[in-house]
Amino acid sequence: xxxxxxxxxxxxxxxxxxxxxxxxxxxxxxxxxxxxxxxxxxxxxxxxxxxxxxxxxxxxxxxxxxxxxxxxxxxxxxxxxxxxxxxxxxxxxxxxxxxxxxxxxxxxxxxxxxxxxxxxxxxxxxxxxxxxxxxxxxxxxxxxxxxxxxxxxxxxxxxxxxxxxxxxxxxxxxxxxxxxxxxxxxxxxxxxxxxxxxxxxxxxxxxxxxxxxxxxxxxxxxxxxxxxxxxxxxxxxxxxxxxxxxxxxxxxxxxxxxxxxxxxxxxxxxxxxxxxxxxxxxxxxxxxxxxxxxxxxxxxxxxxxxxxxxxxxxxxxxxxxxxxxxxxxxxxxxxxxxxxxxxxxxxxxxxxxxxxxxxxxxxxxxxxxxxxxxxxxxxxxxxxxxxxxxxxxxxxxxxxxxxxxxxxxxxxxxxxxxxxxxxxxxxxxxxxxxxxxxxxxxxxxxxxxxxxxxxxxxxxxxxxxxxxxxxxxxxxxxxxxxxxxxxxxxxxxxxxxxxxxxxxxxxxxxxxxxxxxxxxxxxxxxxxxxxxxxxxxxxxxxxxxxxxxxxxxxxxxxxxxxxxxxxxxxxxxxxxxxxxxxxxxxxxxxxxxxxxxxxxxxxxxxxxxxxxxxxxxxxxxxxxxxxxxxxxxxxxxxxxxxxxxxxxxxxxxxxxxxxxxxxxxxxxxxxxxxxxxxxxxxxxxxxxxxxxxxxxxxxxxxxxxxxxxxxxxxxxxxxxxxxxxxxxxxxxxxxxxxxxxxxxxxxxxxxxxxxxxxxxxxxxxxx
Ligand code: ACM
Numbered sequence: 001x002x003x004x005x006x007x008x009x010x011x012x013x014x015x016x017x018x019x020x021x022x023x024x025x026x027x028x029x030x031x032x033x034x035x036x037x038x039x040x041x042x043x044x045x046x047x048x049x050x051x052x053x054x055x056x057x058x059x060x061x062x063x064x065x066x067x068x069x070x071x072x073x074x075x076x077x078x079x080x081x082x083x084x085x086x087x088x089x090x091x092x093x094x095x096x097x098x099x100x101x102x103x104x105x106x107x108x109x110x111x112x113x114x115x116x117x118x119x120x121x122x123x124x125x126x127x128x129x130x131x132x133x134x135x136x137x138x139x140x141x142x143x144x145x146x147x148x149x150x151x152x153x154x155x156x157x158x159x160x161x162x163x164x165x166x167x168x169x170x171x172x173x174x175x176x177x178x179x180x181x182x183x184x185x186x187x188x189x190x191x192x193x194x195x196x197x198x199x200x201x202x203x204x205x206x207x208x209x210x211x212x213x214x215x216x217x218x219x220x221x222x223x224x225x226x227x228x229x230x231x232x233x234x235x236x237x238x239x240x241x242x243x244x245x246x247x248x249x250x251x252x253x254x255x256x257x258x259x260x261x262x263x264x265x266x267x268x269x270x271x272x273x274x275x276x277x278x279x280x281x282x283x284x285x286x287x288x289x290x291x292x293x294x295x296x297x298x299x300x301x302x303x304x305x306x307x308x309x310x311x312x313x314x315x316x317x318x319x320x321x322x323x324x325x326x327x328x329x330x331x332x333x334x335x336x337x338x339x340x341x342x343x344x345x346x347x348x349x350x351x352x353x354x355x356x357x358x359x360x361x362x363x364x365x366x367x368x369x370x371x372x373x374x375x376x377x378x379x380x381x382x383x384x385x386x387x388x389x390x391x392x393x394x395x396x397x398x399x400x401x402x403x404x405x406x407x408x409x410x411x412x413x414x415x416x417x418x419x420x421x422x423x424x425x426x427x428x429x430x431x432x433x434x435x436x437x438x439x440x441x442x443x444x445x446x447x448x449x450x451x452x453x454x455x456x457x458x459x460x461x462x463x464x465x466x467x468x469x470x471x472x473x474x475x476x477x478x479x480x481x482x483x484x485x486x487x488x489x490x491x492x493x494x495x496x497x498x499x500x501x502x503x504x505x506x507x508x509x510x511x512x513x514x515x516x517x518x519x520x521x522x523x524x525x526x527x528x529x530x531x532x533x534x535x536x537x538x539x540x541x542x543x544x545x546x547x548x549x550x551x552x553x554x555x556x557x558x559x560x561x562x563x564x565x566x567x568x569x570x571x572x573x574x575x576x577x578x579x580x581x582x583x584x585x586x587x588x589x590x591x592x593x594x595x596x597x598x599x600x601x602x603x604x605x606x607x608x609x610x611x612x613x614x615x616x617x618x619x620x621x622x623x624x625x626x627x628x629x630x631x632x633x634x635x636x637x638x639x640x641x642x643x644x645x646x647x648x649x650x651x652x653x654x655x656x657x658x659x660x661x662x663x664x665x666x667x668x669x670x671x672x673x674x675x676x677x678x679x680x681x682x683x684x685x686x687x688x689x690x691x692x693x694x695x696x697x698x699x700x701x702x703x704x705x706x707x708x709x710x711x712x713x714x715x716x717x718x719x720x721x722x723x724x725x726x727x728x729x730x731x732x733x734x735x736x737x738x739x740x741x742x743x744x745x746x747x748x749x750x751x752x753x754x755x756x757x758x759x760x761x762x763x764x765x766x767x
Contacts, residue, residue, distance in 0.1 A: 027134070029134070029509050030187070030488075031495075031505070032496075037149070037150050038111065038149035039149055042111065042114060043145070044115070044145045045144040046077055048078055048088065050066060050091075051086065051091045052080065053083075053093035056094065062122070066078075066133060069133050070133055073516060073519040074519075078090070089114050089115075090132070091114065093125075094118075094119060094122065095119070096120055098118045099118075099153065100153055100154070101120065103124060104123045104156050104253075105119065105156070106125060106127055106155075107153045108154070110135075110147050110150050117131075117132060122253070123253040124155075127154070127188050128152075130188060135147060158462060160494075161465075161495060162189065162257075162413070163189055163193070163466055163487070164259075164413065165180060165479075167203050168197065168470075169470040169473075171234065171235040182252070183484070184254055185252035187490075189491060189494065190254050191255050193323060194259060198261055199266070199294065200286050200287065201285060205238045206309050206313075208312065211273055212273070213236040215285070216285060220284065222636065223675060227634075229635040229636070239312075242316050246317060250318075257317070257321050257322070260310070260325065262306065263329050263356060264291075264294075264326075264330065267294035270283060273305065276297055276301070278294075278333040278339075278340060287636065288678055291328045291681040292679045295329055296359075298355060299343065321372070321373050321374075321390060322374060324364075324374055326377045326380040329379070331355075353382045354384070356379070357385060360374070361385060368388065375411070378400070378403065379395075381402055381403055381406075387407060390410065390462070391408045392465070393412055397450045400450055401453060405453070405457055407460065409461075409462050411462050412461065412465070418438075419466070421433050421482060422434050422436065424486060425530070428616050430618075431478060431631070432472035432632055433472055435630075438486075439527075440485060441528075464494050466483075468482060472630070474636075474639050480524065481523055481524070485514070485525065510593075511597045528554045529552050529599035530553075530603055531552050531590065532603075533548060533587045533589060534549040534550070534551060535548055537612045538659060538660045538738060541613070545582050546583060547579075548607070550589050552591050558594070559574070559591055561575055561587060562587075563587060565586040567602055568589055575589070583609065584606065585607050587605050587607060588604040610760070613664065613762070615758070617646050618644065623651065623654060624706075629648050631645065632647055632674060635675065645674065649753065650683075652744065652754060653742065653744045655741070657740055659740070660737070661737065662737070663763040664735065664761045665731060667701060667731075667762065669714065669759050669760075672724055672754070673724050673753075673754055674752060675752065675753070676749075676751065689749045690744060692747070696715070696718055696751070697745060697754075698715050700713050700743070701713075703739055703741065704740050705740075713730070716747055719752055743756065
């Protein structure tokens with residue numbers, strides 16, 4: 001049955017009763033496996049009890065959870081009772097003979113007599129309760145709901161529906177982690193992969209090794225204590241807090257898989273206990289994002305440490321899988337160590353990758369002897385790994401293909417596709433993150449089963465997972481912006497049947513999801529829908545009239561706009577096609593869904609001569625030849641969402657696009673000095689060093705090309721004396737017609753990085 005089409009018809013046809021008027025009542029995300037509409041309806045109001053039919057603690061817990069969630073987000077306060085199912089009630093029942101056999105599956109029936117959720121297992125009943133909550137919150141309005149009769153049978157496509165949170169690069173409180181777990185539960189995700197150790201911090205209390213958190217949990221950021229950067233940064237979770245989080249997750253049918261990264265990403269551990277490192281030296285806890293050199297040693301004493309740590313980890317986390325990392329271990333320290341080389345010789349392993357294979361295998365056997373299973377990033381395949389290890393494919397999907405062909409179970413979490421630290425738009429107001437952009441549509445289009453796999457191999461695909469790396473996410477506000485609504489797309493990838501994937505149906509269901517976010521204070525991103533005001537700059541400069549076009553990333557909403565700075569609403573003009581507007585003009589636009597709800601609040605652009613002659617640094621592309629790019633905060637731990645600056649750690653060079661230069665006499669640059677806290681490992685040799693003529697380097701402005709005529713050289717101030725943000729000004733020689741500019745920082749590559757907040761070209765007469 002084409003149930004997707006059915007859902008869409010229900011949403012648009014208005015055949016249902018009047019209580020459906022404001023939104024599609026079947027705005028379910030993820031889409032259930034089967035949904036059939038039936039005749040009649042059932043009214044839920046404050047008198048409707050939630051009845052726990054089997055009087056069991058888990059079912060009661062699910063009923064209480066449902067009642068609390070409905071009360072908090074819908075303003076409907078329902079009472080939970082235990083006993084015989086009656087008419088006029090919401091009944092939750094676990095039934096070993098329930099028709100949906102999958103332990104996470106359920107059926108949900110709305111009839112004129114009441115509502116019944118049935119499942120064989122607790123997890124299924126819980127997922128059914130979440131579906132009912134979504135049915136009751138099509139628009140998160142308050143009060144009575146008249147629910148259309150329907151029948152849902154539902155079960156997940158994959159068993160591993162994951163989200164990884166990096167609590168190392170930036171630390172989240174217990175309450176913040178719990179808030180994320182709540183959202184995972186609402187999206188029917190069931191694996192919380194918790195990245196707890198790395199070069200920049202050790203975040204899990206290990207009682208046998210107190211230095212791991214006394215020393216390893218804290219770092220001294222670059223420029224600590226200045227201009228808002230904290231003097232120390234860090235934190236850790238006590239074992240009690242971890243038990244609390246594991247229990248919180250379990251109550252939502254989420255398994256917490258801890259990651260203790262080894263043999264690389266070990267600098268914080270080595271900072272705490274240098275004797276488990278290779279060099280014997282004590283590094284500081286790293287403040288550099290990227291790939292740091294510190295590795296665990298491969299001797300018996302280090303394995304004693306690893307085993308003891310894993311003992312405490314296993315005692316805290318009941319998960320069958322324990323993640324041991326394995327990623328990005330540059331082997332220089334092993335290569336340079338006579339002791340490690342002697343060990344390799346004694347073991348008869350041919351190179352350092354094979355030694356990592358032996359290392360991981362040893363850890364895997366230890367886990368197996370305790371009834372656990374190892375999972376690691378796809379590098380664990382490079383040195384060979386035992387058959388029962390599971391592989392998390394992050395370097396694209398190749399690792400998944402190779403692993404599944406070798407018979408390993410695999411989880412797909414490829415970069416950049418499912419890395420939620422990638423930007424989700426290239427809008428100027430987008431927050432910090434990496435390029436390339438991974439937008440909502442691309443996450444929605446992700447297919448977890450690589451097409452290279454045959455049917456038997458495909459059975460090894462456990463599911464897909466998104467990763468939230470937090471180098472550039474110092475607060476939960478950053479995390480929420482990065483995660484929502486891309487998590488909706490992921491939930492559908494992981495839960496819903498492949499054949500039901502329907503981008504437009506998904507978009508039609510998002511306004512209800514946004515309303516649920518608003519009801520819970522979740523700071524979701526409107527990047528997919530935010531209006532973009534486009535203007536042909538040169539034509540407007542020449543004619544004094546702007547040709548204005550409006551767009552948004554997905555192109556699914558209705559864009560309403562004003563030209564007088566007032567707030568656009570549904571009565572404001574609806575955008576159809578580019579229009580002319582005389583300069584100066586303030587274009588303000590907002591995006592609305594078909595049901596009239598707001599998809600993106602107003603964004604505005606002032607179009608006048610000054611704005612047409614200026615650009616934000618985030619709008620200027622890299623120079624040819626180096627496409628690495630990050631948007632970063634002013635300081636590594638700055639906590640606000642804005643401002644952000646675009647940098648290329650390999651080559652500080654950006655292009656200002658061809659612009660009518662007639663009458664331009666000067667350039668003004670708002671610049672910023674940033675920390676160069678990036679560990680590039682073997683890629684460090686790719687950083688471009690440029691000759692300079694003054695002590696701290698300059699910003700050099702070339703005409704048209706990066707080897708073109710030098711139009712201006714603006715010396716950079718002494719970093720010890722200037723504030724982080726500073727202005728640079730220079731006059732420019734007269735130019736005619738359109739010219740591009742190439743702007744290059746020549747600052748020493750062992751000193752700070754520089755970025756441009758804004759460039760303004762100044763015509764005659766401006767001060
Ligand atoms: C990874 O992104 N290093 C797994």
